[in-house]
Amino acid sequence: MHAARNIALCTKDCVCLFVCPTGATDTENGQIDFSKCLSGCRLCVDACPSHAIYLVSSNYPKPQKKETEVKDSLFDLAASKVKQESMAKALASESDDPVFRQLCKSVAMSNHIMAEDCYREAGYILPQSDAVRSLLKDLLAKEEGKADFPADAVRKLLEKL
Amino acid sequence: MLRRLRVEDDMREMTHGELAAMCTNLQKACSKQLRSEEAQLFGLLAAFYEEGREKQEGCGYQDLLDTINEDLASGYQRANAVACKNQDRGSLRALVWGEKVSKLLKSLLVRYEKQKNSLLDGTNVYVCEICGFVYVGEQPPAICPICKVPSFKIQAVQKEAI
Numbered sequence: 001m002h003a004a005r006n007i008a009l010c011t012k013d014c015v016c017l018f019v020c021p022t023g024a025t026d027t028e029n030g031q032i033d034f035s036k037c038l039s040g041c042r043l044c045v046d047a048c049p050s051h052a053i054y055l056v057s058s059n060y061p062k063p064q065k066k067e068t069e070v071k072d073s074l075f076d077l078a079a080s081k082v083k084q085e086s087m088a089k090a091l092a093s094e095s096d097d098p099v100f101r102q103l104c105k106s107v108a109m110s111n112h113i114m115a116e117d118c119y120r121e122a123g124y125i126l127p128q129s130d131a132v133r134s135l136l137k138d139l140l141a142k143e144e145g146k147a148d149f150p151a152d153a154v155r156k157l158l159e160k161l
Numbered sequence: 162m163l164r165r166l167r168v169e170d171d172m173r174e175m176t177h178g179e180l181a182a183m184c185t186n187l188q189k190a191c192s193k194q195l196r197s198e199e200a201q202l203f204g205l206l207a208a209f210y211e212e213g214r215e216k217q218e219g220c221g222y223q224d225l226l227d228t229i230n231e232d233l234a235s236g237y238q239r240a241n242a243v244a245c246k247n248q249d250r251g252s253l254r255a256l257v258w259g260e261k262v263s264k265l266l267k268s269l270l271v272r273y274e275k276q277k278n279s280l281l282d283g284t285n286v287y288v289c290e291i292c293g294f295v296y297v298g299e300q301p302p303a304i305c306p307i308c309k310v311p312s313f314k315i316q317a318v319q320k321e322a323i
Contacts, residue, residue, distance in 0.1 A: 004195050008313075034195070056195055067247045073240035074252060075173055077259065080232050082178040086217040087225045094218075098320040099278040103269075106286045106295050106318045107225070110266060113293035114259045115179070116186035121255040127187045127199060135183070139206075150209055153202040160199055 001055050002037040003044050005030065009052035016044035016053060025053075063131070066123040078118035085111040128161045136161075177213035184210060222274070229267045233260070258292040261307050269295060286318045 005016075007030050016025035016032075024036035025044055032044075032053070045053045085108045092104035123131045136154050143149040175183070184207035191200035217224075237260045244252040273280050280297065287296040292308035294315075301315040 031195075064251075066252075067243070067249070069243045070240075070247050070249050070252050072173075073236075073243050074255070075175075075179075077232065077236050077240055077256075078182065079176070079179055080228060080236055081259075082176065082182055083217065084225060084228050085182075086178055086214060087220045087228065089214075090217040090220055091222065091225065096322075097278070098322045099281050102286055102318055102320045103273055103281060105321075106288050107266060107270070109288045109318065110262060110293035110295050112182055112185070113288070113290065114262060115182035116189070117255045117259065117292070119183045119186045120190075121249075121252045124183060124186060125190065125251075127190050127194075127196070127203070132187060139180070148209060148212070150202075150205040153205045157199060157202050157206075160196075160202075 001040050001058055002034045003032050003042065003053050004034075004056050005032055006052050006054065007031075009050055011050045011052070013049050015047045015049060019043040019047045060126050060128060063123060063126055063129050071122045074118045074122040078115040078122070081111040081115035081118065084108075085115065133158065133161065176215050177210045178215055181207050181210040181214060222270070226267065226270055229263055229270070232263050233267065237263070258307050262293045262295075265307075266295060269297065281320075287315045288318055290314045290316055 003024070005025075010030070020026070020043065021041070022036045022038060024033045024038075027033050039058070040055075042055060045055055088104040088108035088111065092101045092108065095101055095104070123129070124135075126132070136158050140151060140154045140158075144151050184203050188200050188203035188207055191197075191203060237256060241253070241256050241260075244256060284298055285300075287298075287301040288294070289296075289305040289308060289310060291310045291314050292305060294305050294307040296302065296315065301312045301317075303312050304310065305312075305315060
């Protein structure tokens with residue numbers, strides 16, 4: 001568990017520089033140096049007067065079980081949203097009217113976000129979960145060797161998650 | 162026909178378009194945890210599936226409206242019933258947002274049919290990055306009326322010529 005800074009809240013009080021035992025808060029990029037941060041130390045979190053520092057978990061609890069019928073109905077809805085996204089993209093690409101394209105682009109974006117949210121609630125909210133691991137393994141088994149499939153990226157994800 | 166992949170324990174089949182949305186969801190989840198390398202890797206995977214997205218060439222405006230109407234008439238009802246039965250708070254939350262956003266999308270598309278470009282001329286279009294709420298107007302609302310996220314998460318969509 002390491003500390004992280006929300007730049008939007010930080011008012012440069014710099015108390016974190018004063019309390020940090022390792023200098024992890026003293027960086028040029030405004031973020032905390034995670035490699036120097038002591039797990040669970042949280043001195044900076046408690047000291048920050050603007051509540052701009054928080055702890056990022058490294059071990060999340062197991063996600064709650066998703067019932068198959070719930071998952072199925074969310075996957076069905078997501079499929080419909082993805083179809084609408086593709087339809088809106090097709091309508092945009094077949095039109096040369098910038099206003100109509102703007103409308104279609106917005107509809108496509110909106111549907112993409114709704115599809116993502118369906119997957120999130122269908123059991124894919126945390127990347128470090130069994131559901132995601134088994135999805136990645138499955139994709140690797142099926143797509144390995146196909147042109148342009150980023151197999152190395154999938155292997156790296158399986159290693160890191 | 163759509164190219165489909167059988168995926169995961171219950172062997173659900175997913176299209177490339179569906180996998181693109183799945184992967185951008187996981188990309189965002191990694192970014193939230195400040196895991197920028199993992200986020201970038203999911204981004205690569207999402208781009209691969211986006212490239213292979215099943216095209217809906219030749220579909221009409223009415224086809225799009227029909228699909229939204231289908232969701233509103235049956236998709237949300239079905240999903241709400243099972244989420245309710247299983248007391249799945251998270252799913253019920255997503256369904257409430259999604260149904261509201263879909264109703265507003267439908268009304269936007271119906272209004273556009275009547276008013277054509279005059280609906281969007283001289284004003285802006287915004288999309289909430291969190292729930293997908295589409296807003297037409299000068300300035301985005303201070304908080305999203307659907308999911309209540311502050312306006313810095315509500316993005317303007319530009320008018321672009323080809």
